[in-house]
Amino acid sequence: MNYPSKLIEEAVLEISKLPGIGKKSALRLALHLLKSDKSQTQNLTEALSNLREKTTYCKTCHNISDQEICNICGSHRRDQSIIAVVQDTRDVLAIENTSQYSGQYHVLGGIISPMMGIGPNDLNIDSLISRIEQNPEVKEIILALSPTMEGDTTAFYLQKRLRDFPLKISTIARGIPIGGDLEYTDEITLGRSILSRIDF
């Protein structure tokens, strides 16, 4: 496409590097910023720069945090004996939103994916091991990873690394989603949910 100016061409190029945003949406966003108040663009670019330059991570769980130790790791109210291992910050937010979990977290910062060139050493796995070694009060590890090929691979790897510790290792339940329709559930989920049926 022939853009009417170099400035808009560069803006569209940079915006469309973001995941899920194509050239057309990028152009729409760029024209929106051009039409709206200058302060909106200033606030946006400042927020993004600050985010990228100043964000720090909790030394214990590797979640994004303003302090050295995040609110969850530093809280006396949270159960110290249980750690949910998750892929990233979004999963922490998703689990926190359920209000059903009061334990700790450990953010891996990704998932083992040979396709993307991400191996175990790229993830916060060693720090999980030393965290367990240093905290004998930890009794259970929940592998709260997505039920995908990569998630299962990561879960198997973690289970292998953790099996010599006196720990209970669990995984979040898989089955038919609540409100889901039996008829429209895929065969694998439905098959597994029959095999791993639970007492009523």
Place this chain on the structure above:
Amino acid sequence: MNYPSKLIEEAVLEISKLPGIGKKSALRLALHLLKSDKSQTQNLTEALSNLREKTTYCKTCHNISDQEICNICGSHRRDQSIIAVVQDTRDVLAIENTSQYSGQYHVLGGIISPMMGIGPNDLNIDSLISRIEQNPEVKEIILALSPTMEGDTTAFYLQKRLRDFPLKISTIARGIPIGGDLEYTDEITLGRSILSRIDF
């Protein structure tokens, strides 16, 4: 939602002010920037700042332009006798992509919309009138506006302002899109396309 840090909260707030981006997508974009190289965020924020601070508009047609007079208005190859009136830059790009038009443009910078508080004085209408007055070679005005309530209102207003000039005023054809299925065309479009049928 309780964000793990103030920085990410502010970034999500600012990103989600963009049209069509909700809080969840904004969080995904923010986390993407956090994971990718610092230069990506720098390039993005620079491109956006430059766009907003330095963008200039063509003095003749009000399209975005690096020069005082844009490439289209300044070109000897383009037909000077015909002006397509469009809502914004995206419409210029869309029409240019068809390679079917070789005339001039006039970018209104919006559309008359009482709901959004946009009246004729907020648009580049006066400059269109003086452009026609100063260029007697202009013979035709194409009202290339979207066939919506606001587009039709704007077209009627322009037609009233322009009717005393010795001009042909036309509008882009409305009808069934090429490749469209008669059966699934809405009644209004189909009805109009019968009323305004053309010779085969």
